[in-house]
Amino acid sequence: MDEALVSAVCEVAREAGRATLPFHGGAVSVERKGDDSPLTAADKASHALILDALRRLTPDIPVLSEESSEKEVAGRRSWSTFWLVDPLDGTKEFIKGSGEFTVNIALISGSGPVLGVVHVPVTGVTYWGRPGAGAFVARPGQAPEAIRTRPANLERLVIVASKDHAGPQVEALLKRLTTASTATLGSSLKFCLIAEGKADFYPRLQPTCEWDTGAAQCVLEAAGGAVTDLAGHRLVYNKEQILNPSFLAFGDSRPDWLALLEGR
Numbered sequence: 001m002d003e004a005l006v007s008a009v010c011e012v013a014r015e016a017g018r019a020t021l022p023f024h025g026g027a028v029s030v031e032r033k034g035d036d037s038p039l040t041a042a043d044k045a046s047h048a049l050i051l052d053a054l055r056r057l058t059p060d061i062p063v064l065s066e067e068s069s070e071k072e073v074a075g076r077r078s079w080s081t082f083w084l085v086d087p088l089d090g091t092k093e094f095i096k097g098s099g100e101f102t103v104n105i106a107l108i109s110g111s112g113p114v115l116g117v118v119h120v121p122v123t124g125v126t127y128w129g130r131p132g133a134g135a136f137v138a139r140p141g142q143a144p145e146a147i148r149t150r151p152a153n154l155e156r157l158v159i160v161a162s163k164d165h166a167g168p169q170v171e172a173l174l175k176r177l178t179t180a181s182t183a184t185l186g187s188s189l190k191f192c193l194i195a196e197g198k199a200d201f202y203p204r205l206q207p208t209c210e211w212d213t214g215a216a217q218c219v220l221e222a223a224g225g226a227v228t229d230l231a232g233h234r235l236v237y238n239k240e241q242i243l244n245p246s247f248l249a250f251g252d253s254r255p256d257w258l259a260l261l262e263g264r
């Protein structure tokens with residue numbers, strides 16, 4: 001993959017982020033999808049912009065977005081390479097006006113991501129990563145920097161968890177670990193904090209879909225971390241079900257994260 005494609009995809013994510021901002025921070029009208037999850041005009045604007053831009057950039061690579069039809073979701077099984085897009089991850093946080101939402105674009109090849117771009121519209125920060133090429137962050141007005149996960153210090157862990165969908169087992173862990181500091185955050189930002197060495201562990205036992213994790217998993221893996229199911233297998237893509245299993249995301253693979261989660 002050439003660097004020009006990587007830069008172009010980062011620019012698509014930034015443009016999509018700019019398209020969400022006029023809808024942010026005011027009274028935003030919310031529709032409910034078939035599964036009762038929220039949908040705003042910002043999700044739709046970002047989806048339309050990304051679809052159009054990726055189709056122009058790589059006409060031969062199909063695109064699957066959270067806002068694609070169910071027919072397209074089912075049709076993806078025959079694709080070997082495709083763009084996997086969450087045009088606005090953290091819609092609940094977007095509606096609250098918290099700024100903890102992201103634009104996510106992954107390139108899936110076979111069963112895993114080979115490029116991931118996560119953009120944070122409110123701060124203008126963009127993360128990207130490719131296996132073997134490393135992970136990077138670009139902050140507005142600054143040159144891109146390489147990012148790496150950090151070794152976990154079990155006495156001073158930083159644990160990140162969903163603000164809206166943590167669930168009882170993760171909440172119990174956060175209460176039990178008095179030596180850890182915790183941050184609850186919306187969206188794929190949680191993976192990015194681990195990728196840049198500011199947090200150690202993100203346990204996720206509540207449902208997510210492949211588009212919620214593909215781009216950020218790629219950034220985290222390229223930064224030295226991993227995302228596994230509870231049996232320790234890498235989270236994979238283009239599964240029969242678009243839903244992911246419960247997973248553990250971490251920067252350092254040495255600690256027994258499942259034992260920590262289960263209080264063993």
Ligand SMILES: Nc1ncnc2c1ncn2[C@@H]1O[C@H](COP(=O)(O)O)[C@@H](OP(=O)(O)O)[C@H]1O
Nearest residue numbers: 088089090091092162164165186187207208209
């Ligand atoms: N019941 C459910 N089934 C599938 N995915 C769910 C879900 N509840 C939440 N999610 C996913 O969790 C994401 C939010 O995660 P978090 O709480 O970490 O911000 C949502 O992303 P969207 O905001 O893109 O819909 C949604 O895709």
Ligand SMILES: [Mg+2]
Nearest residue numbers: 086089090212
């Ligand atoms: Mg999402």
